[in-house]
Amino acid sequence: MIRGVLFDLDGTLLDHRSAADAAITGWVSAYAPGHARLPEVAGLWEELELPHLAAWHAGECTVEEQRRRRVRALCEELCVRVPADLDAAYEEFSRRYREGWRAYPDAVAALDALDAFGGPALGVLTNGTQRVQEAKVRAIGLEGRVGPVLTGEVLGGHFKPSPAGYTGAAAALGLEPHEVLLVGDDVVKDVTAPAATGMRSVWLDRLNLEPPPEGFPRITTLADLPALLA
Template identity: 70%
Template sequence: MIKGILFDLDGTLLDHRAAADAGITAWVSARAPGHPRLGEAAGLWAALEGPHLQAWHAGECSWAEQRRRRVRALCQELALETPGDLDAAFAAFAEHYRDGWTAFPDAADAVAALDGFRLGVLTNGSQEIQEAKVRAIGLGGRVGPVLTGEVLDGCYKPVPACYTGAADALGLAPGEVLLVGDDVANDVTGPATAGMRSVWLDRLGVETAPPGFPRITTLTDLPPLLTRP
């Protein structure tokens, strides 16, 4: 019986992609007005995100260093002068990014409809920043604890210990918890390795769910799914 719900954050409750796309476009535009490849900046930045975050998760570099690497790589790709202070450069992007933090329209109502379940957020980001995001989108105190690898003994999705640790944080067994998220590896197939159930949130509605996993295209469909026999 499902007693707890874990939400992914970026791409599930918060529209991370829209905020990041707008943020990096504004950053490049400020550094190089009229840049001929401005329209490509968002896609290039998105492609850099995963590999460098994974390097941080693996302990290959610090949180700050993965940020520096991303800025450096983007500048090289766009033939922009590499900033002398990469930390300040990323901070400038982060200001634009924070301006775009917005909850998906279906998030608040879906959370409210899950009264009676133990709730939590399981995310691979930085603890401080992810907690700030939850507050910024109006869900502070409503979605339970925000759980990252920084509070789960260095375990990040899709490492099985990440899911078992998150279940423990809710005071539940993995089999009593359902994870809802948009990333197939981290939020759908990953939880199964720890005996946790999952639902894939495919907001674009254009892909096929992995066999055996339920798929929804909006969080509005989550509460009814949980009440089905």
């Protein structure tokens, strides 16, 4: 029986991609006006997210250093001068990014429906920094609606897809992994990896890209979640 639901945050409750794409495109446009590769910038920045975030999660560098590395790598790819103050450059991107934080339109309605469904314990399991992810939940109006915000920083350094991250998140809800459903947009981190701990999972495929991994359900909107639980 499902007694708790964990939501991923970026790409699930919050439209991270739209905010990040607009922020980095705006930053490069201001830093290197008229750059010929401006249409490619959002895609390049997205490609840089995974390896540098993974380095931080693995303890190979600080969160601040991975941000510097991403800015430096983007500038080198674009063949523009690397800023002397990489922290200030990232903060300018971050300011633009914060301005773009929006909840997906289906998020609040899904939470309302879950309340009506019987009110399972809720939480957010996300791989960002604790301070920033909590700020996102506040900014999009979901504070107090989605339960605790759980990152690797409060789960003993265990970020998704570490098994200990999932078991720790379930314990934070006072539940066993098999009593929890994780909803997210990343096939590995939110679907197949948690299953190894006994946690249930569902793939939120907002772009309706392809069938889910065998044996796992897929939804294309959070509006479908209450029916799935029923």
